[in-house]
Amino acid sequence: MTQALSADVLVIGGGSTGVGVAWEATRRGLSVILAERSNLAGGTSGRFHGLLHSGGRYVVSDPRSASECAAENKALRSIAPQAIEDTGGLFVSLEGDDPAYAEGFPLACERAGVEAVAMSPAEARSAEPAVNPGIQAAFWVPDASVDVWRLLGILSAQAAEGGAKILEHHEVVSFEQEGQRVLGARLKDSATGETRWVSAQVVVNATGAWSGRVAAMAGCEVEILASRGVMVAFADRLSHLAINRCIRPSDGDIVVPIRTVSVIGTTDVAVADPDDTTVAPEEVAAMVAAADQLIPGAGSARTLRAWAGVRPLYRPPGGAGSGATRTVSRAHALVDHATQDGVEAFVTITGGKLTTLRLMAEEAVDLVVAKIGLPATPAFVEALEEKPARPAYFRLPDALAHRESVWGGDRDAVVCECEGVLRSDVVALVAAARGRIGIGDLRRSLRVGMGPCQGGFCSYRCAGLIAEAAQAAEAVTEDLVEFWKERFKGTATVSFGAQARQEILDRWLYASPLAPPGEPVALP
Ligand SMILES: Cc1cc2nc3c(=O)[nH]c(=O)nc-3n(C[C@H](O)[C@H](O)[C@H](O)COP(=O)(O)OP(=O)(O)OC[C@H]3O[C@@H](n4cnc5c(N)ncnc54)[C@H](O)[C@@H]3O)c2cc1C
The missing domain is CATH 3.30.9.10 (D-Amino Acid Oxidase, subunit A, domain 2)
Incomplete structure (x- = not known):
């Protein structure tokens, strides 16, 4: 087992809710560790519809959710306009x-x-x-x-700047409890297979659709539809x-x-x-x-x-029967397991919308602070307030302007024609990651593989650039295969019309001229 860690708060789950909680807790001066079993936004947050809700969708069916969306729409615009x-x-x-x-x-x-x-x-x-x-x-x-990856990138970077430790690819596999109190959790690092013990004064379960499973590990109940x-x-x-x-x-x-x-x-x-x-x-x-x-x-x-x-x-304990999921409230829930299940130092924050992440985080951290108090000097809040005014909203032409500003002259090249991603963009990101990067990370940060060819050309170029930065060839090949499994999963059901021609070309390229070495891998 690797070195043990400790913090005021352990946040489980790196979706919009967990990253929001880590950000808010750090702002209040608490020390934070966040554990996410895959990458940030690897759960529902990276698979959502992309709308910062005005609230209009829910004004008739779910007015509480509508009001919260309306208020939080304004809040997120001021916190992270670059992602909106x-x-x-x-x-x-x-x-x-x-x-x-x-x-x-x-x-x-x-x-x-x-x-x-x-x-x-x-x-x-x-x-x-x-x-x-x-x-x-x-x-x-x-x-x-x-842009959820950009949003969570901004919030997690600010939290990290304030001292939070963000552990991606770390799954919580069990809790350590003394009597009816949670003392921390055991994490498994999916890269090394090693486990690591994290002790915390309070553990926040922000695992979205998995909240029930994670709560059950601590002997608590959370019912998720x-x-x-x-x-x-x-x-x-x-x-x-x-x-x-x-x-x-x-x-x-x-x-x-x-x-x-x-x-x-x-x-x-x-x-x-x-x-x-x-x-x-x-x-x-x-x-x-x-x-x-x-x-x-x-x-x-x-x-x-x-x-x-x-x-x-x-669904709250004793809540109405299963019903149609369309009619279940989109509002969030904060569960103090001390009052609900008699288990101390463990809370769950779940439900809600991506739009309401800040409010969810505020309520969860209020409860954490009520349990353990605030540190004497919340230095990070002051540091944040001193920062200059933030840049304005993202605009589509900005992407092109950015390319023009970073273009490295004749020695630079376009790696992804669909999204206009430059070789220098990829090289800079790979260098900054010091070897711990995959094509999926480049996709989330730079949008390589998100355009019409779905990675048909750029994925191989990116694999080459990652390999050039001295990553082991086997690891790069494995990553390329994983990338393609995921890409084909998403394109298989839309292969008609013009996209069918692209799909045939992508599959042919993958299967023959550019086939990764080793046994052919079955694709979706
Ligand atoms: C189809 C769809 C469309 C939507 N569209 C919108 C929209 O347009 N606008 C909007 O505001 N909201 C939308 N939502 C709602 C919004 O996406 C979710 O409310 C929000 O993303 C939930 O975030 P979360 O962090 O709670 O959950 P998640 O993003 O799922 O995060 C939970 C994380 O916990 C991790 N995890 C699970 N178990 C463990 C473990 N044992 N150890 C460590 N980590 C673990 C998971 O990997 C996951 O990353 C949509 C939802 C859906 C399903």
């Missing part, structure tokens, strides 16, 4: 939609504190020419899109505003423009296993058809990939 594109959003009622819903929408928004501005159909079409022209009613709302949602990305930005259908929440009711793509989602299907992220071809077809209703022509646009994420919907 201020797209704005529309709610549109189309022919055949219940007119009563649209009629009640403005009052419901007002009651929930959600900003919404009524527009005439002509105004809505002028704001977003791609939208279905058969609009019956339209409202503008302050929706935005979020896991609900799988499927999304499909199109190869282009089909609209510049997020477009919501002005109806009760239902399948395929939002299209979100994110960077160079647009994403339609989602479904809502109860699943027994939080790791169940399967996607059925009929779900893809239903999503594409739904997008076509919001944006005519989307049905024949090029689809890039499909994926699923699993919502952690919380």
Whole structure:
């Protein structure tokens, strides 16, 4: 076993909730260790729809969640504007939609504190020419899109700057308890297989859809209704505003423009296993058809990939029967296991939305502080306040401007044509990581492999650059195979039209001229 560690707080889970808790606890001067079994955003947060909710989606069905989203939308914009594109959003009622819903929408928004501005159909079409022209009613709302990797990168870097230790690829495998008190946890490092003991004054379980499993390890109960949602990305930005259908929440009711793509989602299907992220071809077809209703022509646009994420919907002890997951509240829950299960020094924060991560973190850390108090000098808060004003929102043209500013002249080259990623971008990131980097990390940071070719060319170039930085060839090959397993999983169900030709080319390149050495690997 490697060296033991200790901190005021051990946060389990490196999704938006766990990273938010680590960030907030560090800001208050607490010492923090965060353990994530894969990479940051490796769970639901890296598989979400990408919307910074205005709250409009929930004003009728779930007003508490709507109000929280409205307030937290503003908060996140000021905390990490670089991770947010201020797209704005529309709610549109189309022919055949219940007119009563649209009629009640403005009052419901007002009651929930959600900003919404009524527009005439002509105004809505002028704001977003791609939208279905058969609009019956339209409202503008302050929706935005979020780059989750960038967001969690910013928050985790600030937490690390304040002393937090972020341990990716470390799974909590058991708890250490003395009587009815949690003393810490045992972590397993997936790279080395070694275990490591972490002691903490309080352990925060922020493992989303896995919260029930992790709580059970400490003899506590957290009931999670896991609900799988499927999304499909199109190869282009089909609209510049997020477009919501002005109806009760239902399948395929939002299209979100994110960077160079647009994403339609989602479904809502109860699943027994939080790791169940399967996607059925009929779900893809239903999503594409739904997008076509919001944006005519989307049905024949090029689809890039499909994926699923699993919502952690919380059901309180003695809560209502299983019901349809669509009707379960999206609001979050903070469980003090001392009061609920008689287990001290252990809390769970779960449910909610990515948009509400700051509020969830604030409430969880308030409870931690109530248990252990604050250190005398919260130095990090002061350091943060002294920082100069932060840069403005992300804008799509900024990506191009960045490329121009870092272009290393004739010796530089474009590694990823789809996203315009330069060799110098990759080399800089690989060098900064000092060998502990894979193609997946480059994808999350630079978007290599996210464009129309899905990595068909750039993945090999990236593998070469990682190998050049002296990483063992076997490890690079293994990483390349893992990258392709994941890529093909996402493209298999959308292989029709233009994307089918790309898929055939990608599979051929992978299987023959550029085949990784060793036994051929079965792909999805
Ligand atoms: C289909 C879909 C679309 C969505 N769209 C939106 C949207 O547009 N906007 C929005 O605001 N919200 C959206 N949400 C909700 C949002 O994505 C989630 O509420 C949020 O990401 C949950 O974050 P989390 O940190 O609680 O969970 P996760 O992101 O799942 O993080 C939990 C982490 O715990 C880790 N973990 C599990 N067990 C262990 C262990 N034993 N040891 C260490 N680590 C462990 C997991 O690997 C995981 O990374 C969507 C959700 C879904 C499913």
